[in-house]
Amino acid sequence: MIEFKSVSLKKGGKEILKNVSLRAPDSSVTVIIGKNGSGKTTLLRSLYSSRDITGEVLVDGAPAKEMSGRELSRAVSFMPQTLPNPDIRVRELVRLGRTPFAGAFGALSEADAEAADRAIELTGLSSLADARIPTLSGGERQRAFFAMLLAKDSKTVLLDEPSSSLDAPSRAMLAEFVRALRADGRCVVLVMHDLSDAVALADTVYVMEEGKASLPMTPDEFCESDIPRRVFASSVYKVWTENGERYVFRPADL
Amino acid sequence: MLIRILKNRAVILSLAAVVTFFALVLGVGFGSVKLTFGECIRGLFFGTGTEGIIIRSLRLPRVLGALLSGAALGGAGLLLQSAVANPLAAPNTIGINAGAGAAVMLSLVFIKNSFVFQSVFAFLGALAAALVTLFIASRFGGMSRGTVVLAGVAVGAVFNAVISYLSVRFPDVLSSYASFSVGGFSGILWKDITAPSAVILFMLALGMLLAPLMNLLDLGDELAASFGVKTRALRFLLVVISAALASASVSYAGLIGFVGLIAPHVSARLIGSDKRFLYPMTLLFGSSLTVLSDLLARVLFAPSELPSGILLNAVGAPFFLALLIFGRRKGDV
Numbered sequence: 253m254i255e256f257k258s259v260s261l262k263k264g265g266k267e268i269l270k271n272v273s274l275r276a277p278d279s280s281v282t283v284i285i286g287k288n289g290s291g292k293t294t295l296l297r298s299l300y301s302s303r304d305i306t307g308e309v310l311v312d313g314a315p316a317k318e319m320s321g322r323e324l325s326r327a328v329s330f331m332p333q334t335l336p337n338p339d340i341r342v343r344e345l346v347r348l349g350r351t352p353f354a355g356a357f358g359a360l361s362e363a364d365a366e367a368a369d370r371a372i373e374l375t376g377l378s379s380l381a382d383a384r385i386p387t388l389s390g391g392e393r394q395r396a397f398f399a400m401l402l403a404k405d406s407k408t409v410l411l412d413e414p415s416s417s418l419d420a421p422s423r424a425m426l427a428e429f430v431r432a433l434r435a436d437g438r439c440v441v442l443v444m445h446d447l448s449d450a451v452a453l454a455d456t457v458y459v460m461e462e463g464k465a466s467l468p469m470t471p472d473e474f475c476e477s478d479i480p481r482r483v484f485a486s487s488v489y490k491v492w493t494e495n496g497e498r499y500v501f502r503p504a505d506l
Numbered sequence: 507m508l509i510r511i512l513k514n515r516a517v518i519l520s521l522a523a524v525v526t527f528f529a530l531v532l533g534v535g536f537g538s539v540k541l542t543f544g545e546c547i548r549g550l551f552f553g554t555g556t557e558g559i560i561i562r563s564l565r566l567p568r569v570l571g572a573l574l575s576g577a578a579l580g581g582a583g584l585l586l587q588s589a590v591a592n593p594l595a596a597p598n599t600i601g602i603n604a605g606a607g608a609a610v611m612l613s614l615v616f617i618k619n620s621f622v623f624q625s626v627f628a629f630l631g632a633l634a635a636a637l638v639t640l641f642i643a644s645r646f647g648g649m650s651r652g653t654v655v656l657a658g659v660a661v662g663a664v665f666n667a668v669i670s671y672l673s674v675r676f677p678d679v680l681s682s683y684a685s686f687s688v689g690g691f692s693g694i695l696w697k698d699i700t701a702p703s704a705v706i707l708f709m710l711a712l713g714m715l716l717a718p719l720m721n722l723l724d725l726g727d728e729l730a731a732s733f734g735v736k737t738r739a740l741r742f743l744l745v746v747i748s749a750a751l752a753s754a755s756v757s758y759a760g761l762i763g764f765v766g767l768i769a770p771h772v773s774a775r776l777i778g779s780d781k782r783f784l785y786p787m788t789l790l791f792g793s794s795l796t797v798l799s800d801l802l803a804r805v806l807f808a809p810s811e812l813p814s815g816i817l818l819n820a821v822g823a824p825f826f827l828a829l830l831i832f833g834r835r836k837g838d839v
Binding site: 297300320321322324325328329330331332334336338339340341344348351352354357358 | 717718721722724725726728729731732733734735736774778779780782
C-alpha cells in the first residue's frame, strides 16, 4: 500500500504539487490520469525525494523518509516512462532486480538467481535471456523490465505511462501483467494518459489537474462525470465487446 | 566446450591477469641493454652490479609506472563513462588530462620542485576541467553524447594552450615539452611514482567497491533511485575518483591519450558490461597495453627510443577506428 498525505512540492518558485492526497490499497489497481504537466510523474517521483516535499508518503503504513534506500527498494518497484537502453543481457538486467536482496558486492544467492530465472520464464523471455537489451524490440525491452520488476517481488508497483510506446499485443500483455499483480494481492499504481486503457484497468481513478488530485472515483463515476469532456475534451461511448462492456473515448469535436 | 570455458568471466579475468604478468616480465626483461635471463634474475633479486642498477633502479620503476598509469587511465575512463552515461567519455576526451597537465605546469613554474604540491595541483586541475566540461554540457546541451565531447575538446584546448604558453614562456621548467604532451614513461624513477602510486592504488580500490552501484546507475537516474542509489552523489564521486586517477598518471607520465577510451571498450567486448567484471578487466587490459607499448617504444628503435604516447596513439587510434567500423554489433551506440 502506498499513501500520499497532503503532499506539496515547489520547484523554482512554482508549485508543482498542491496538497495532493492519494491512497492506493493492496489487491487493487489505482490509476492516475491527467494531461501532460499535471504533476502525475512528479507525484510518483516524490516518493524518492521525500526531503524536498511537505506532507508525507507512507509505504505500508511507514513514512518513506524514515526508510533506508534498501528497505524502500524492497517495498516498492518503479518503472519509469522512458526505459533506459543499457548494454547488458536480459538475464543480467533481471538479476539486477534482485539487488536489494543481494549480499556483499552484489552477489546473488542461488534462490535469487532462481527468482530471476522464474521472472524471465513468466514474461516469456526464456529464448531471449542471453540477448543484449539494445537488440530487443520495444515490446521485448518493456517485457525485460517487467521481468526485472517481477524478480524484485515488491508489494507495491508503480508504473509510469507503461503503455505509451507499445503496440497492441504488448498493451494486451501489459493489461494481463497488471491484472496478475492485482490478483496476487499487490498494490499497483499506474500513471496513464490513454483514457480507454486507464478505465479498463482501474479499480480506482484519480484525476490530476495543475498539481491537484481529485477525490477517488470508480471508473463508472469517472466516465459519467463531466471530467472527460472538461479536462480531456473527450466524449465517452459505451461499447459492447466480446469481453463485455467497455468505455471508449473519442476527441469531442470529431 | 572451449567457447563455454572462455565465456566464463572468471577464466577470462585470470587469462588477462596472466597476460598482464607476462607483459610485466617482458617489460623488465627486455630493453636497449640486452641482459640474459640469469642477469635479469640476479639484478632483480640481488641488485648487484650494472644489471642490478638497470633492473632495479631503471626498468622496474618504469614498468610499474606504465602498469599503474594504464590501470589508472583505463579505470578513469570506465568510471567517467558510467558517471556521465556516455561511451565517448575518457580522461583525454573531456579535458581532464589537459587540466591536470596545465596544473602540473603551473606548479612547476611557480612552486618549483615540490612533489606534494604538484600532485595536489594536478588533481585540482583535472577536477576543474571535468567539472567545467560537465557543467557546460549539462547547462547547454542536456548532457547529450556530442555535447559532452565537444565541450571536453574545447576545455581541453584551453588547458593545452596554457600548457603550450607556459612551456614557451618558461622553457627550462620542463626538460621536454614534446615528451610531456605526448606522454611516456622514459626516465621514470622510484621517487616519481611513490606518491602517485599510492593515490592510484587507493582510488582503484574505491572504484572497485562502487562497481555494483555503477551497474544500477546504467539503468538511468529514475530506476537507479528506485533501487536506493543516490545518483547525483554517486556520479560526482565517480568523476572525482577519475580525476584523481588521471591526474596521478599525468603527474609522472604526461598526457597519455586513448588508453582511457580503448581499455573499457575492448574489455566490454571481451567480458560483457557487468561492471564487477568489466572494471578489473579494464584495469588489466589498460596495464598490459601501456606496459607492452612502452616495451615496443624502447626496443623498436633501440638504442634510441620513442615516447610511448606516440606508439599508443599510433596503434590505439587505428585499432579503435577498426573497432568502430568493423566491430559494430546490432544495437551498438
